[in-house]
Amino acid sequence: MELFSLEKRIKHYSRSQKILLVGEGDFSFPVCLARTFGSATSMVATSLDAEGVKVKYSKALKNLMELENMGCKIFHGVDVHTMLHHPRLTRMEFDRIVFNFPHAGYSNFRCSSEKKKHHLLLHQSLVKGYFKSSREMLTRSGEIHMTLKTSYPYTEWEIENLAEEAGLFLVKEEKEFSVGDYPGYLNKRGAGKCDAYFHVGEVSTFRFAKRLYPPAASIDIACTYLESLEMKTSKKGYKIWRSLKGFQDYLNPYYHCLVGRLD
DSSP, X not given: OOXXXXXXXXXXXXXXXXXXXXXXXXXXXXXXXXXXXXXXXXXXXXXXXXXXXXXXXXXHHHHHHHHHHTTOEEEOSOOTTTGGGOXXXXXXXXXXXXXXXXXXXXXXXXXXXXXXXXXXXXXXXXHHHHHHHHHTTEEEEEEEEEEEEOSTTGGGGOHHHHHHHTTEEEEEEEOSOOGGGSTTOOOBOSSSSTTSBOOOOSEEEEXXXXXXXXXXXXXXXXXXXXXXXXXXXXXXXXXXXXXXXXXXXXXXXHHHHHHHHHO
């Protein structure tokens, strides 16, 4: 039997991964993962509220107790904008960082339309802060996940552009997200009537990773550089390869260019 068959997984997550969950409400999502894995020792679950979730959500206390018994680290009062400097999260790195249905809330509940320009800016600020902080807390091969509605006005958030600005690139958009894929997960509101469900509709999980090297557009520049190196050596390829030692990575445009030349 292969060792890989022993790995406990659910969708994009496995027991061997170190997982950080942010912006949690009733903590039912990390409970779902923990039950699947049979353990939560590799998980850190956080909320923005300073333990106010126990009041807002009817099942939060029960979920928190279950997570603690399974070894999950739980921190409250964690802001995605500043979590990189949170005293309990400093120097920690994760294989997966997850933010499901991010929402910046409303400054005025009488004017709670998602289509308002100032609400759009608040949401974009939240997403941008999450991306920037998460990038610095990610392992080299880790991923940053965001589950979000893909209908208007959420498309106006332009999260792929915000990710690019933060030094990330889209690995894949996992379409047709379903709450049913995560047994026990209850999608609850983060503002207003918090203990109420909200309609999910069309949703995707966007998977981002660190951009370790320049964007693909810089491959032409890389090839020009390699051509200049070739002119300086009679042993084509050898010195070029040595000059790129330590950068033999499929994300590196120099590597793509080099492989094309030496094949």
